[in-house]
Amino acid sequence: MRTRRPFTRFTKIGLAVVALLVVLETAGFATHYLLVTARYVTTDNAQIDGTAVDIVAPASGTVTRWRIGVGSTLREREVVGRIRVGTQASGPQLTIKSPGRGTVVRSSVTDGQWVTQGTRLATAYEFGDIYVTARVPAGEIGDVRPGARVDMAVDAYPGVTLTGLVTAIPLATADRFTAYPALDSDPTNPQPADRWIPVRVAFTDTAGVEIRPGLSVTARIHRPAAGR
Structure with a gap:
């Protein structure tokens, strides 16, 4: 029967270091829970949003006088412009009007461009009503x-913290469905992979940065204090 050799001093030191790292990692997770998870509801599935004003082509034709x-x-x-209907230079012209007010964030046409009826020509937002x-x-x-x-x-502004307040919590949930259900489920009936509530957050301080609809956000919502 072979006698087990005792650990060398070097091995003991190595094991002690490993044990210390495990303890530190465990402490780190505990600290993260106490400082972050226990205090906040955190989601990175968030974005700057608002009510879009879409300008669409009232008919198929050539864009003219785009302003x-x-x-x-x-x-x-x-x-904001006109549409010369049809292919003839002498064809009738229809005016293109903005259905609302706001600041243009996207303009996708130029004078002389042919578009079909219903094409989105531009999008604007009312920047006084931007939220997350x-x-x-x-x-x-x-x-x-x-x-x-x-x-x-905001992903576009690393190191900058913006603040806000929860202003609306819808009663209904939103589902995201997976197109690839589990092997033991019915392949003709995709199941919801995630379920979430779209909470609206109003800005209280934008830290001086430019906020644009569509920018991705990580939001930390303060949990209620214990006992409340």
Whole structure:
């Protein structure tokens, strides 16, 4: 029977270092839970949002007298261009009007361009009514309250923290379905992979940065204090 050799001093030191790293990692997870998870409902499934004003072609034809570009300020029912209907240069012309007011963030046509009826020519937003839509997992919505403070990080501005307040919590959930169900499920009936609540957050401080609809956000919603 072979006698087990005792650990060398070097091996003992190595094992001690490994044990210390495990302890530190465990402590790190515990600290993260106490400082972050226990205090916040966090979601990175969020973005800057608002009510879009889409300008569409009223008929198929050639765009003429296009007057707007990115950054243009629109008034409701303002004429922004015309459509020469049909292929003839002498064809009738229809005016293109903005259905609402706002600032243009996307303009996708130029004079002389042919478009079909219903084509989106430009999009504007009313920048006085910009907010964040933060999709919170349904299992954590119980810890989200109207008026709760929110800390936000925008991907486009690393290191900058914006703040806001929860202003609306819809009653209905939103589902995301997977096109590839599990092998033991019915392949003709895809199952919801995630379920979340789209919470609206109003800005209280934008930290001086330019907020644009569509930018991705990580939102930390303050949980209610214990006992409340």
